[in-house]
Amino acid sequence: MAQIYDRVALIGLxxxxxxxxxxxxxxxxAGEIIGTARSVETRDTARQLxxxxxxxxxxxxxxxxxxLVVLCVPIxxxxxxxxxxxxxxxxxxxxxxxxxxxRAVIDAVGPHLPKHVHFIPAHPMAxxxxxxxxxxxxxxxxxxxxxxxxxxxxxxxxxxxxGFWEAMGSNVEEMDPDHHDLVCAVTSHAPHLIAYxxxxxxxxxxxxxxxxxVKFSAGGFRDFTRIAASDPTMWRDVFLxxxxxxxxxxxxxxxxxxxLQRAIRQGDGDHLHEYFxxxxxxxxxxxxxxxxxxxxxxxxxx
Ligand code: NAP
Numbered sequence: 306m307a308q309i310y311d312r313v314a315l316i317g318l319x320x321x322x323x324x325x326x327x328x329x330x331x332x333x334x335a336g337e338i339i340g341t342a343r344s345v346e347t348r349d350t351a352r353q354l355x356x357x358x359x360x361x362x363x364x365x366x367x368x369x370x371x372x373l374v375v376l377c378v379p380i381x382x383x384x385x386x387x388x389x390x391x392x393x394x395x396x397x398x399x400x401x402x403x404x405x406x407x408r409a410v411i412d413a414v415g416p417h418l419p420k421h422v423h424f425i426p427a428h429p430m431a432x433x434x435x436x437x438x439x440x441x442x443x444x445x446x447x448x449x450x451x452x453x454x455x456x457x458x459x460x461x462x463x464x465x466x467x468g469f470w471e472a473m474g475s476n477v478e479e480m481d482p483d484h485h486d487l488v489c490a491v492t493s494h495a496p497h498l499i500a501y502x503x504x505x506x507x508x509x510x511x512x513x514x515x516x517x518x519v520k521f522s523a524g525g526f527r528d529f530t531r532i533a534a535s536d537p538t539m540w541r542d543v544f545l546x547x548x549x550x551x552x553x554x555x556x557x558x559x560x561x562x563x564x565l566q567r568a569i570r571q572g573d574g575d576h577l578h579e580y581f582x583x584x585x586x587x588x589x590x591x592x593x594x595x596x597x598x599x600x601x602x603x604x605x606x607x
Contacts, residue, residue, distance in 0.1 A: 322377035323441025384413030409546030447474030490550035
């Protein structure tokens with residue numbers, strides 16, 4: 306495939322950044338990949354793994370002369386990093402991020418950027434419960450959605466950046482940032498919170514049942530434990546930065562849960578059957594749309 310950017314800088318070198326680097330290498334999308342991370346340990350590991358052409362000590366050094374800069378750090382630190390790198394960004398470069406929420410990133414990053422920079426926030430809906438530079442792989446973004454919230458970005462810069470993600474195998478869709486946050490609250494954020502809660506409940510139970518929860522864990526619960534093993538910093542920031550949409554969805558969830566609770570108490574089998582028939586149809590729709598390529602690995606498309 307043809308090279309799209311001469312020089313790409315990755316700020317943060319965890320799961321998403323290392324996967325980006327592997328995919329860019331595989332597809333020849335970048336002339337040069339420069340990476341940087343907060344800790345010496347991560348920088349050393351990335352150097353050993355060799356998925357970047359150079360690793361710098363600071364973000365300011367990394368972004369020098371880069372045509373594309375991607376922030377691959379937790380959402381809560383993106384604003385501070387944007388302020389740090391802003392004076393060093395090349396005229397006309399694209400500044401993007403991979404954060405799982407978009408409104409908070411736009412509010413935190415946007416004000417720091419000079420006018421000559423094309424800001425294109427993005428969210429690859431792809432991930433695993435692993436983190437760090439050793440966890441990345443080139444196929445992570447294949448057949449996954451990459452949602453972009455470009456607002457009034459330059460059309461040419463946007464078309465090139467879309468092409469970059471498409472070249473890595475992603476399907477790209479543009480969206481309003483608030484709508485993005487609501488969609489992800491339903492499809493990813495609230496389900497993660499429910500998984501965290503379910504595993505927490507089971508952990509309490511485990512003390513009573515003497516390890517039976519672990520011993521007999523299967524199907525649904527095992528999937529919950531995998532999701533609940535996701536990075537605590539990342540998910541703390543997701544909930545804090547998508548508060549309104551997540552609370553809205555959790556409110557609805559609680560209402561539905563109470564309705565099911567009442568149906569069970571009252572022995573209302575018709576209600577339960579109708580409800581499960583409706584949810585089964587939703588599941589079939591997901592399978593038919595081809596978004597179930599990694600079943601039973603529920604939770605990968607975030
Ligand atoms: P990760 O594997 O944990 O890597 C995070 C990187 O950010 C590491 O290089 C880390 O540096 C750096 N970092 C952490 N705290 C920092 C701080 N306070 N200041 C500067 N750097 C810091 O995370 P990831 O899964 O790649 O996630 C990165 C971003 O992608 C997040 O915004 C997340 O919302 C988004 N995202 C994640 C997924 C997913 O499933 N994982 C999916 C879609 C989008 P050190 O290693 O040196 O500590």
